[in-house]
Amino acid sequence: MESNNSTGSQPSRAKLRAAKRRAVLEAGARLFNDQGFEQTSLEEIAAAVSVTKRTLYYYVDSKEDILFGCHTLGLEFLGEIMDQSQDPSLPVTERIALLIRGYCAWVSTDLGATIAMVREHSLSHLRRTELRASKAEVDFQLRSLISQGIDEGVLRPCDPRLVTAAVFGALNWIPHWNRVEVPVPHGAIAEQYLQLVFEGMLPPSAR
Amino acid sequence: MESNNSTGSQPSRAKLRAAKRRAVLEAGARLFNDQGFEQTSLEEIAAAVSVTKRTLYYYVDSKEDILFGCHTLGLEFLGEIMDQSQDPSLPVTERIALLIRGYCAWVSTDLGATIAMVREHSLSHLRRTELRASKAEVDFQLRSLISQGIDEGVLRPCDPRLVTAAVFGALNWIPHWNRVEVPVPHGAIAEQYLQLVFEGMLPPSAR
DNA sequence: GAATGATGTAACCGGTGAGTGTAATTACGG
DNA sequence: CCGTAATTACACTCACCGGTTACATCATTC
Numbered sequence: 001m002e003s004n005n006s007t008g009s010q011p012s013r014a015k016l017r018a019a020k021r022r023a024v025l026e027a028g029a030r031l032f033n034d035q036g037f038e039q040t041s042l043e044e045i046a047a048a049v050s051v052t053k054r055t056l057y058y059y060v061d062s063k064e065d066i067l068f069g070c071h072t073l074g075l076e077f078l079g080e081i082m083d084q085s086q087d088p089s090l091p092v093t094e095r096i097a098l099l100i101r102g103y104c105a106w107v108s109t110d111l112g113a114t115i116a117m118v119r120e121h122s123l124s125h126l127r128r129t130e131l132r133a134s135k136a137e138v139d140f141q142l143r144s145l146i147s148q149g150i151d152e153g154v155l156r157p158c159d160p161r162l163v164t165a166a167v168f169g170a171l172n173w174i175p176h177w178n179r180v181e182v183p184v185p186h187g188a189i190a191e192q193y194l195q196l197v198f199e200g201m202l203p204p205s206a207r
Numbered sequence: 208m209e210s211n212n213s214t215g216s217q218p219s220r221a222k223l224r225a226a227k228r229r230a231v232l233e234a235g236a237r238l239f240n241d242q243g244f245e246q247t248s249l250e251e252i253a254a255a256v257s258v259t260k261r262t263l264y265y266y267v268d269s270k271e272d273i274l275f276g277c278h279t280l281g282l283e284f285l286g287e288i289m290d291q292s293q294d295p296s297l298p299v300t301e302r303i304a305l306l307i308r309g310y311c312a313w314v315s316t317d318l319g320a321t322i323a324m325v326r327e328h329s330l331s332h333l334r335r336t337e338l339r340a341s342k343a344e345v346d347f348q349l350r351s352l353i354s355q356g357i358d359e360g361v362l363r364p365c366d367p368r369l370v371t372a373a374v375f376g377a378l379n380w381i382p383h384w385n386r387v388e389v390p391v392p393h394g395a396i397a398e399q400y401l402q403l404v405f406e407g408m409l410p411p412s413a414r
Numbered sequence: 415g416a417a418t419g420a421t422g423t424a425a426c427c428g429g430t431g432a433g434t435g436t437a438a439t440t441a442c443g444g
Numbered sequence: 445c446c447g448t449a450a451t452t453a454c455a456c457t458c459a460c461c462g463g464t465t466a467c468a469t470c471a472t473t474c
Contacts, residue, residue: 017450036326038245041431054434055451063432093409119243119324146408156410162391162399163408165384166377173376184369192369200407201353201370202300203363224420248461260462262421270462 021059023049025073028066029110033175037067037122067118068127074111075134081106082141092149097194099142103171104190108183113175139164167197228266230256232280235273236317240382244274244329274325275334281318282341288313289348299356304401306349310378311397315390320382346371374404 027048031040042063046053060066081102085095106112115135120128143164149155170193178184234255238247249270253260267273288309292302313319322342327335350371356362377400385391 036245036328038243039328042433043431052452052454053432054453057433058450117326121242121246149408153410155408156406158402158408159395159399162396163403165380165396166400166403169378169380169383170373170376172380172383173372176376176379177372189369189372192366193373195365196370196373196407197403198407198409199363200403200405201356201362201365202405203360206361249463250461259422261423261464264464265420 017059020049021069022073024056024059025066025069026110029070029074029114032067032070033110033113033117033179037118064123064127067114067122068131070111070114071131071134074106074109074114077109078103078106078112078138082138085141085145091154092145092152093154093198096142096145096149097198099145100167100171100194100197101187101190103138103168104174104193105186107171107174108178108186108189113179116172116175139168142167167193224266227256228276229280231263231266232273232276233317236277236281236321239274239277240317240320240324240386244325271330271334274321274329275338277318277321278338278341281313281316281321284316285310285313285319285345289345292348292352298361299352299359300361300405303349303352303356306352307374307378307401307404308394308397310345310375311381311400312393314378314381315385315393315396320386323379323382346375349374374400 024045028040028045031044031048042053042056045066046056060069082099084102085099087095090098107116115131120131123131143160146155146158146160146163150157150160174186174189178189231252235247235252238251238255249260249263252273253263267276289306291309292306294302297305314323322338327338330338350367353362353365353367353370357364357367381393381396385396
Protein backbone atom coordinates (compact mmCIF):
# COMPACT_ATOMS: atom_id res chain seq x y z
CA MET A 1 0.00 0.00 0.00
CA GLU A 2 2.33 2.72 1.17
CA SER A 3 4.27 2.03 -2.02
CA ASN A 4 7.60 0.38 -2.25
CA ASN A 5 10.39 2.60 -3.52
CA SER A 6 10.49 4.78 -0.47
CA THR A 7 14.17 5.25 -1.10
CA GLY A 8 14.16 4.27 -4.74
CA SER A 9 14.93 6.53 -7.65
CA GLN A 10 11.44 6.38 -9.13
CA PRO A 11 9.78 9.27 -7.51
CA SER A 12 6.64 8.14 -5.88
CA ARG A 13 3.72 10.45 -6.10
CA ALA A 14 4.39 11.70 -2.63
CA LYS A 15 7.91 12.62 -3.61
CA LEU A 16 6.87 14.40 -6.74
CA ARG A 17 4.31 16.23 -4.76
CA ALA A 18 6.87 17.35 -2.22
CA ALA A 19 9.19 18.49 -4.97
CA LYS A 20 6.46 20.52 -6.59
CA ARG A 21 5.44 22.04 -3.35
CA ARG A 22 9.00 23.08 -2.83
CA ALA A 23 9.12 24.61 -6.29
CA VAL A 24 6.10 26.65 -5.32
CA LEU A 25 7.76 27.79 -2.12
CA GLU A 26 10.91 28.78 -3.90
CA ALA A 27 9.09 30.70 -6.58
CA GLY A 28 7.14 32.40 -3.85
CA ALA A 29 10.28 33.27 -1.96
CA ARG A 30 11.87 34.85 -4.99
CA LEU A 31 8.82 36.93 -5.76
CA PHE A 32 8.29 37.93 -2.16
CA ASN A 33 11.87 39.05 -1.92
CA ASP A 34 11.69 41.00 -5.13
CA GLN A 35 8.32 42.65 -4.80
CA GLY A 36 7.22 42.12 -1.25
CA PHE A 37 4.66 39.72 0.11
CA GLU A 38 1.53 41.80 -0.29
CA GLN A 39 2.58 43.00 -3.73
CA THR A 40 2.79 39.45 -4.96
CA SER A 41 -0.37 37.78 -6.17
CA LEU A 42 -0.98 34.09 -6.23
CA GLU A 43 -1.39 34.34 -9.97
CA GLU A 44 2.19 35.51 -10.27
CA ILE A 45 3.46 32.61 -8.24
CA ALA A 46 1.34 30.25 -10.26
CA ALA A 47 2.74 31.67 -13.47
CA ALA A 48 6.26 31.31 -12.15
CA VAL A 49 5.77 27.57 -11.80
CA SER A 50 3.58 27.34 -14.91
CA VAL A 51 0.36 26.25 -13.31
CA THR A 52 -2.94 27.89 -12.58
CA LYS A 53 -3.84 29.54 -9.35
CA ARG A 54 -6.28 26.78 -8.63
CA THR A 55 -3.51 24.20 -8.80
CA LEU A 56 -1.51 26.13 -6.28
CA TYR A 57 -4.17 25.29 -3.77
CA TYR A 58 -3.39 21.70 -4.36
CA TYR A 59 -0.04 22.19 -2.69
CA VAL A 60 -0.62 24.94 -0.21
CA ASP A 61 -3.47 26.03 1.99
CA SER A 62 -3.17 29.74 1.60
CA LYS A 63 -0.88 32.54 0.62
CA GLU A 64 0.31 32.84 4.16
CA ASP A 65 1.02 29.15 4.08
CA ILE A 66 3.48 29.76 1.27
CA LEU A 67 5.33 32.38 3.23
CA PHE A 68 5.41 30.28 6.32
CA GLY A 69 6.51 27.31 4.25
CA CYS A 70 9.43 29.37 2.98
CA HIS A 71 10.40 30.10 6.52
CA THR A 72 10.16 26.56 7.80
CA LEU A 73 12.01 25.12 4.84
CA GLY A 74 14.60 27.86 5.04
CA LEU A 75 15.09 27.39 8.72
CA GLU A 76 15.60 23.70 8.12
CA PHE A 77 18.68 24.46 6.07
CA LEU A 78 19.84 27.00 8.58
CA GLY A 79 19.57 24.35 11.24
CA GLU A 80 22.18 22.25 9.50
CA ILE A 81 24.53 25.20 9.43
CA MET A 82 23.98 25.89 13.06
CA ASP A 83 24.74 22.32 13.94
CA GLN A 84 28.14 22.57 12.35
CA SER A 85 29.05 25.56 14.45
CA GLN A 86 28.14 23.68 17.59
CA ASP A 87 31.04 21.29 17.42
CA PRO A 88 32.64 21.77 20.85
CA SER A 89 35.99 20.47 19.69
CA LEU A 90 36.48 23.61 17.61
CA PRO A 91 37.87 26.82 19.07
CA VAL A 92 35.24 29.45 19.73
CA THR A 93 36.53 31.86 17.13
CA GLU A 94 36.40 29.14 14.52
CA ARG A 95 32.85 28.30 15.45
CA ILE A 96 31.86 31.93 15.15
CA ALA A 97 33.50 32.09 11.75
CA LEU A 98 31.64 28.97 10.69
CA LEU A 99 28.36 30.44 11.78
CA ILE A 100 28.95 33.72 9.99
CA ARG A 101 30.08 32.05 6.78
CA GLY A 102 27.16 29.67 6.84
CA TYR A 103 24.60 32.33 7.57
CA CYS A 104 26.06 34.52 4.86
CA ALA A 105 25.70 31.76 2.30
CA TRP A 106 22.25 30.94 3.53
CA VAL A 107 20.90 34.46 3.48
CA SER A 108 22.11 34.70 -0.10
CA THR A 109 19.57 32.10 -1.17
CA ASP A 110 15.97 32.93 -1.96
CA LEU A 111 14.62 30.88 0.89
CA GLY A 112 17.08 32.28 3.38
CA ALA A 113 16.66 35.86 2.29
CA THR A 114 12.94 35.70 2.91
CA ILE A 115 13.46 35.89 6.62
CA ALA A 116 15.51 39.02 6.26
CA MET A 117 13.35 40.63 3.58
CA VAL A 118 9.74 39.95 4.46
CA ARG A 119 8.37 41.70 7.47
CA GLU A 120 6.65 39.66 10.12
CA HIS A 121 3.26 41.35 10.02
CA SER A 122 2.43 39.35 6.97
CA LEU A 123 2.01 36.36 9.24
CA SER A 124 -0.67 35.47 11.72
CA HIS A 125 0.05 36.08 15.35
CA LEU A 126 0.70 32.45 16.14
CA ARG A 127 3.11 31.89 13.31
CA ARG A 128 4.81 35.16 13.99
CA THR A 129 5.55 34.00 17.49
CA GLU A 130 6.83 30.71 16.20
CA LEU A 131 9.10 32.43 13.71
CA ARG A 132 10.41 34.80 16.29
CA ALA A 133 11.34 31.89 18.49
CA SER A 134 13.38 30.36 15.70
CA LYS A 135 15.15 33.63 15.08
CA ALA A 136 15.86 33.95 18.77
CA GLU A 137 17.52 30.56 18.74
CA VAL A 138 20.01 31.61 16.10
CA ASP A 139 20.59 34.87 17.85
CA PHE A 140 21.18 33.07 21.11
CA GLN A 141 23.71 30.77 19.57
CA LEU A 142 25.97 33.54 18.37
CA ARG A 143 25.51 35.42 21.59
CA SER A 144 26.53 32.37 23.57
CA LEU A 145 29.59 31.84 21.46
CA ILE A 146 30.66 35.42 22.01
CA SER A 147 30.08 35.18 25.74
CA GLN A 148 32.10 32.03 25.83
CA GLY A 149 34.88 33.70 23.89
CA ILE A 150 34.98 36.52 26.36
CA ASP A 151 35.08 34.11 29.26
CA GLU A 152 37.92 32.23 27.67
CA GLY A 153 39.77 35.46 27.10
CA VAL A 154 40.04 34.98 23.36
CA LEU A 155 37.62 37.84 22.76
CA ARG A 156 37.67 41.38 24.04
CA PRO A 157 35.02 42.18 26.65
CA CYS A 158 31.93 43.59 24.97
CA ASP A 159 28.16 43.42 25.07
CA PRO A 160 27.36 40.14 23.32
CA ARG A 161 23.80 41.19 22.70
CA LEU A 162 24.70 44.31 20.79
CA VAL A 163 27.55 42.75 18.92
CA THR A 164 25.26 39.91 17.86
CA ALA A 165 22.70 42.43 16.71
CA ALA A 166 25.34 44.22 14.68
CA VAL A 167 26.57 41.05 13.04
CA PHE A 168 23.14 39.77 12.11
CA GLY A 169 22.16 43.22 10.97
CA ALA A 170 25.08 43.32 8.59
CA LEU A 171 24.26 39.82 7.38
CA ASN A 172 20.53 40.31 7.06
CA TRP A 173 21.10 43.41 5.04
CA ILE A 174 23.01 41.56 2.37
CA PRO A 175 20.00 40.58 0.26
CA HIS A 176 18.87 44.18 0.36
CA TRP A 177 21.81 45.36 -1.68
CA ASN A 178 23.24 42.24 -3.28
CA ARG A 179 20.24 41.00 -5.24
CA VAL A 180 21.50 42.29 -8.54
CA GLU A 181 22.51 40.81 -11.87
CA VAL A 182 26.08 40.17 -10.81
CA PRO A 183 26.08 39.84 -7.06
CA VAL A 184 29.20 39.87 -4.97
CA PRO A 185 29.97 36.22 -4.18
CA HIS A 186 28.85 35.43 -0.67
CA GLY A 187 32.23 33.96 0.12
CA ALA A 188 33.91 37.27 -0.49
CA ILE A 189 31.37 39.03 1.67
CA ALA A 190 31.81 36.57 4.49
CA GLU A 191 35.59 36.92 4.54
CA GLN A 192 35.42 40.68 4.55
CA TYR A 193 32.81 40.67 7.30
CA LEU A 194 34.83 38.23 9.34
CA GLN A 195 37.90 40.38 9.13
CA LEU A 196 35.88 43.38 10.17
CA VAL A 197 34.21 41.65 13.06
CA PHE A 198 37.36 40.08 14.41
CA GLU A 199 40.03 42.64 13.71
CA GLY A 200 38.19 45.86 13.01
CA MET A 201 39.32 48.59 10.68
CA LEU A 202 42.20 49.97 12.67
CA PRO A 203 45.62 48.61 11.77
CA PRO A 204 47.48 46.58 14.40
CA SER A 205 49.86 49.47 14.88
CA ALA A 206 47.06 51.66 16.17
CA ARG A 207 46.70 49.34 19.13
CA MET B 208 0.12 90.22 2.11
CA GLU B 209 2.74 87.65 2.84
CA SER B 210 1.93 88.28 6.52
CA ASN B 211 4.24 89.73 9.07
CA ASN B 212 5.47 87.46 11.80
CA SER B 213 7.53 85.30 9.54
CA THR B 214 9.89 84.75 12.45
CA GLY B 215 7.51 85.67 15.25
CA SER B 216 6.15 83.30 17.83
CA GLN B 217 2.60 83.54 16.58
CA PRO B 218 2.45 80.76 14.15
CA SER B 219 1.28 82.02 10.84
CA ARG B 220 -1.15 79.87 8.96
CA ALA B 221 1.58 78.60 6.73
CA LYS B 222 3.56 77.51 9.75
CA LEU B 223 0.67 75.77 11.37
CA ARG B 224 -0.03 74.06 8.14
CA ALA B 225 3.55 72.88 7.84
CA ALA B 226 3.51 71.65 11.42
CA LYS B 227 0.35 69.69 10.86
CA ARG B 228 1.63 68.24 7.66
CA ARG B 229 4.66 67.12 9.54
CA ALA B 230 2.50 65.55 12.22
CA VAL B 231 0.79 63.59 9.49
CA LEU B 232 4.12 62.45 8.10
CA GLU B 233 5.36 61.37 11.48
CA ALA B 234 2.21 59.47 12.28
CA GLY B 235 2.47 57.85 8.91
CA ALA B 236 6.07 56.93 9.48
CA ARG B 237 5.30 55.29 12.79
CA LEU B 238 2.47 53.25 11.35
CA PHE B 239 4.40 52.32 8.26
CA ASN B 240 7.26 51.11 10.38
CA ASP B 241 5.01 49.13 12.66
CA GLN B 242 2.64 47.56 10.19
CA GLY B 243 4.13 48.14 6.77
CA PHE B 244 3.08 50.61 4.13
CA GLU B 245 0.41 48.60 2.35
CA GLN B 246 -1.05 47.35 5.61
CA THR B 247 -1.66 50.89 6.74
CA SER B 248 -4.82 52.63 5.60
CA LEU B 249 -5.29 56.33 5.35
CA GLU B 250 -8.00 56.04 7.93
CA GLU B 251 -5.50 54.76 10.46
CA ILE B 252 -3.17 57.65 9.84
CA ALA B 253 -6.07 60.03 10.05
CA ALA B 254 -7.11 58.51 13.36
CA ALA B 255 -3.57 58.80 14.67
CA VAL B 256 -3.65 62.56 14.20
CA SER B 257 -7.32 62.78 15.19
CA VAL B 258 -8.75 63.98 11.93
CA THR B 259 -10.77 62.45 9.18
CA LYS B 260 -9.41 61.02 6.03
CA ARG B 261 -10.78 63.96 4.15
CA THR B 262 -8.66 66.35 6.15
CA LEU B 263 -5.57 64.35 5.36
CA TYR B 264 -6.05 65.31 1.77
CA TYR B 265 -5.74 68.87 2.84
CA TYR B 266 -2.12 68.26 3.69
CA VAL B 267 -1.01 65.55 1.34
CA ASP B 268 -1.79 64.54 -2.19
CA SER B 269 -1.87 60.82 -1.82
CA LYS B 270 -0.77 57.95 0.31
CA GLU B 271 2.44 57.66 -1.60
CA ASP B 272 2.97 61.33 -1.01
CA ILE B 273 3.01 60.62 2.70
CA LEU B 274 5.67 57.97 2.34
CA PHE B 275 7.76 60.09 0.09
CA GLY B 276 7.30 63.02 2.43
CA CYS B 277 8.66 60.90 5.26
CA HIS B 278 11.69 60.16 3.18
CA THR B 279 12.37 63.72 2.10
CA LEU B 280 11.87 65.09 5.57
CA GLY B 281 13.94 62.32 7.06
CA LEU B 282 16.72 62.80 4.57
CA GLU B 283 16.73 66.47 5.41
CA PHE B 284 17.75 65.66 8.95
CA LEU B 285 20.24 63.13 7.76
CA GLY B 286 21.77 65.80 5.57
CA GLU B 287 22.65 67.84 8.61
CA ILE B 288 24.38 64.87 10.16
CA MET B 289 26.29 64.19 7.00
CA ASP B 290 27.45 67.79 6.86
CA GLN B 291 29.01 67.50 10.29
CA SER B 292 31.03 64.52 9.26
CA GLN B 293 32.38 66.39 6.29
CA ASP B 294 34.49 68.80 8.31
CA PRO B 295 37.93 68.31 6.75
CA SER B 296 39.72 69.59 9.82
CA LEU B 297 38.74 66.47 11.71
CA PRO B 298 40.72 63.25 11.50
CA VAL B 299 39.14 60.62 9.29
CA THR B 300 38.40 58.21 12.09
CA GLU B 301 36.63 60.93 14.01
CA ARG B 302 34.54 61.78 10.98
CA ILE B 303 33.58 58.15 10.55
CA ALA B 304 32.62 57.99 14.21
CA LEU B 305 30.53 61.10 13.81
CA LEU B 306 28.73 59.64 10.84
CA ILE B 307 28.01 56.36 12.57
CA ARG B 308 26.79 58.04 15.74
CA GLY B 309 24.62 60.41 13.81
CA TYR B 310 23.15 57.76 11.57
CA CYS B 311 22.49 55.58 14.58
CA ALA B 312 20.56 58.32 16.31
CA TRP B 313 18.74 59.18 13.13
CA VAL B 314 17.68 55.65 12.26
CA SER B 315 16.27 55.40 15.76
CA THR B 316 13.64 58.00 14.95
CA ASP B 317 10.39 57.20 13.20
CA LEU B 318 11.23 59.28 10.19
CA GLY B 319 14.71 57.87 9.88
CA ALA B 320 13.67 54.29 10.39
CA THR B 321 11.24 54.51 7.51
CA ILE B 322 14.06 54.33 5.02
CA ALA B 323 15.37 51.17 6.60
CA MET B 324 11.97 49.57 7.20
CA VAL B 325 9.80 50.30 4.20
CA ARG B 326 10.71 48.55 1.00
CA GLU B 327 11.13 50.64 -2.08
CA HIS B 328 8.48 49.02 -4.25
CA SER B 329 5.86 51.03 -2.46
CA LEU B 330 7.05 54.06 -4.40
CA SER B 331 6.62 55.01 -8.02
CA HIS B 332 9.50 54.40 -10.32
CA LEU B 333 10.56 58.02 -10.44
CA ARG B 334 10.58 58.51 -6.72
CA ARG B 335 12.25 55.22 -6.17
CA THR B 336 15.12 56.36 -8.34
CA GLU B 337 15.28 59.62 -6.47
CA LEU B 338 15.37 57.85 -3.14
CA ARG B 339 18.02 55.46 -4.28
CA ALA B 340 20.19 58.36 -5.30
CA SER B 341 19.94 59.84 -1.83
CA LYS B 342 20.85 56.55 -0.25
CA ALA B 343 23.79 56.22 -2.60
CA GLU B 344 25.06 59.60 -1.47
CA VAL B 345 25.22 58.52 2.13
CA ASP B 346 26.79 55.27 1.17
CA PHE B 347 29.35 57.06 -0.91
CA GLN B 348 30.29 59.34 1.90
CA LEU B 349 31.21 56.55 4.28
CA ARG B 350 32.96 54.68 1.52
CA SER B 351 35.03 57.74 0.71
CA LEU B 352 35.98 58.26 4.31
CA ILE B 353 37.13 54.68 4.57
CA SER B 354 39.12 54.92 1.36
CA GLN B 355 40.71 58.07 2.62
CA GLY B 356 41.55 56.40 5.89
CA ILE B 357 43.26 53.57 4.09
CA ASP B 358 45.22 55.98 1.94
CA GLU B 359 46.34 57.86 5.02
CA GLY B 360 47.36 54.63 6.65
CA VAL B 361 45.11 55.10 9.67
CA LEU B 362 42.91 52.22 8.55
CA ARG B 363 43.77 48.69 7.59
CA PRO B 364 43.44 47.89 3.89
CA CYS B 365 40.01 46.50 3.13
CA ASP B 366 37.21 46.67 0.61
CA PRO B 367 35.49 49.96 1.42
CA ARG B 368 32.37 48.91 -0.44
CA LEU B 369 31.82 45.79 1.60
CA VAL B 370 32.74 47.36 4.88
CA THR B 371 30.34 50.18 4.19
CA ALA B 372 27.63 47.69 3.39
CA ALA B 373 28.32 45.89 6.64
CA VAL B 374 28.17 49.06 8.70
CA PHE B 375 24.97 50.34 7.18
CA GLY B 376 23.49 46.90 7.39
CA ALA B 377 24.14 46.80 11.10
CA LEU B 378 22.74 50.31 11.48
CA ASN B 379 19.70 49.83 9.30
CA TRP B 380 18.81 46.72 11.19
CA ILE B 381 18.52 48.57 14.47
CA PRO B 382 14.87 49.55 14.10
CA HIS B 383 14.06 45.95 13.29
CA TRP B 384 14.95 44.77 16.76
CA ASN B 385 15.01 47.87 18.90
CA ARG B 386 11.47 49.13 18.41
CA VAL B 387 10.27 47.83 21.75
CA GLU B 388 8.85 49.29 24.90
CA VAL B 389 12.24 49.92 26.47
CA PRO B 390 14.71 50.25 23.63
CA VAL B 391 18.44 50.21 24.08
CA PRO B 392 19.54 53.86 24.00
CA HIS B 393 20.98 54.65 20.61
CA GLY B 394 24.07 56.14 22.21
CA ALA B 395 24.94 52.80 23.75
CA ILE B 396 24.42 51.06 20.46
CA ALA B 397 26.60 53.51 18.62
CA GLU B 398 29.50 53.16 21.03
CA GLN B 399 29.35 49.40 20.90
CA TYR B 400 29.18 49.41 17.13
CA LEU B 401 32.05 51.85 16.89
CA GLN B 402 34.22 49.70 19.05
CA LEU B 403 33.38 46.69 16.95
CA VAL B 404 34.00 48.44 13.67
CA PHE B 405 37.26 49.98 14.70
CA GLU B 406 38.82 47.43 16.97
CA GLY B 407 36.97 44.20 16.30
CA MET B 408 36.32 41.48 18.80
CA LEU B 409 39.79 40.10 19.16
CA PRO B 410 41.81 41.46 22.07
CA PRO B 411 44.95 43.48 21.28
CA SER B 412 47.04 40.57 22.45
CA ALA B 413 45.75 38.38 19.65
CA ARG B 414 47.32 40.81 17.20
C1' DG C 415 -18.89 90.53 9.36
C1' DA C 416 -17.21 89.00 4.95
C1' DA C 417 -13.74 86.16 3.05
C1' DT C 418 -10.94 82.54 3.18
C1' DG C 419 -8.95 78.65 5.51
C1' DA C 420 -9.79 74.39 7.77
C1' DT C 421 -12.39 70.38 8.86
C1' DG C 422 -16.28 67.15 9.00
C1' DT C 423 -20.05 64.07 6.76
C1' DA C 424 -21.02 60.86 3.68
C1' DA C 425 -20.98 58.91 0.16
C1' DC C 426 -19.39 56.72 -4.70
C1' DC C 427 -16.35 54.42 -8.01
C1' DG C 428 -13.16 51.35 -9.45
C1' DG C 429 -10.03 47.99 -8.88
C1' DT C 430 -7.93 44.03 -6.93
C1' DG C 431 -7.00 39.77 -5.09
C1' DA C 432 -7.79 35.77 -1.95
C1' DG C 433 -10.23 31.84 -1.84
C1' DT C 434 -13.96 28.35 -3.47
C1' DG C 435 -17.04 25.24 -6.10
C1' DT C 436 -17.71 22.57 -9.88
C1' DA C 437 -17.21 19.99 -13.75
C1' DA C 438 -14.39 18.40 -17.06
C1' DT C 439 -9.92 16.59 -18.51
C1' DT C 440 -5.47 14.42 -18.51
C1' DA C 441 -1.79 11.41 -16.56
C1' DC C 442 -0.44 7.63 -14.22
C1' DG C 443 -0.18 3.61 -11.06
C1' DG C 444 -1.46 -0.98 -9.80
C1' DC D 445 -8.02 -0.82 -17.99
C1' DC D 446 -9.97 1.02 -14.08
C1' DG D 447 -9.50 4.29 -10.47
C1' DT D 448 -7.44 7.90 -8.45
C1' DA D 449 -4.31 11.70 -8.45
C1' DA D 450 -3.31 15.90 -10.75
C1' DT D 451 -4.69 19.66 -13.23
C1' DT D 452 -7.37 22.95 -15.88
C1' DA D 453 -11.01 26.26 -17.07
C1' DC D 454 -13.71 29.47 -15.25
C1' DA D 455 -16.96 31.77 -13.06
C1' DC D 456 -18.01 33.74 -8.87
C1' DT D 457 -18.17 35.55 -4.04
C1' DC D 458 -16.59 38.55 -0.72
C1' DA D 459 -14.24 42.01 1.32
C1' DC D 460 -11.39 45.76 1.45
C1' DC D 461 -9.48 50.05 0.33
C1' DG D 462 -7.70 54.08 -2.00
C1' DG D 463 -8.77 58.02 -4.36
C1' DT D 464 -12.03 61.54 -5.03
C1' DT D 465 -15.94 64.63 -4.80
C1' DA D 466 -19.99 67.56 -3.27
C1' DC D 467 -21.70 69.93 0.27
C1' DA D 468 -21.96 71.80 4.84
C1' DT D 469 -19.84 73.87 8.77
C1' DC D 470 -16.77 75.88 12.03
C1' DA D 471 -12.80 79.10 12.86
C1' DT D 472 -9.65 82.94 11.87
C1' DT D 473 -8.15 86.68 10.09
C1' DC D 474 -8.43 91.20 8.31
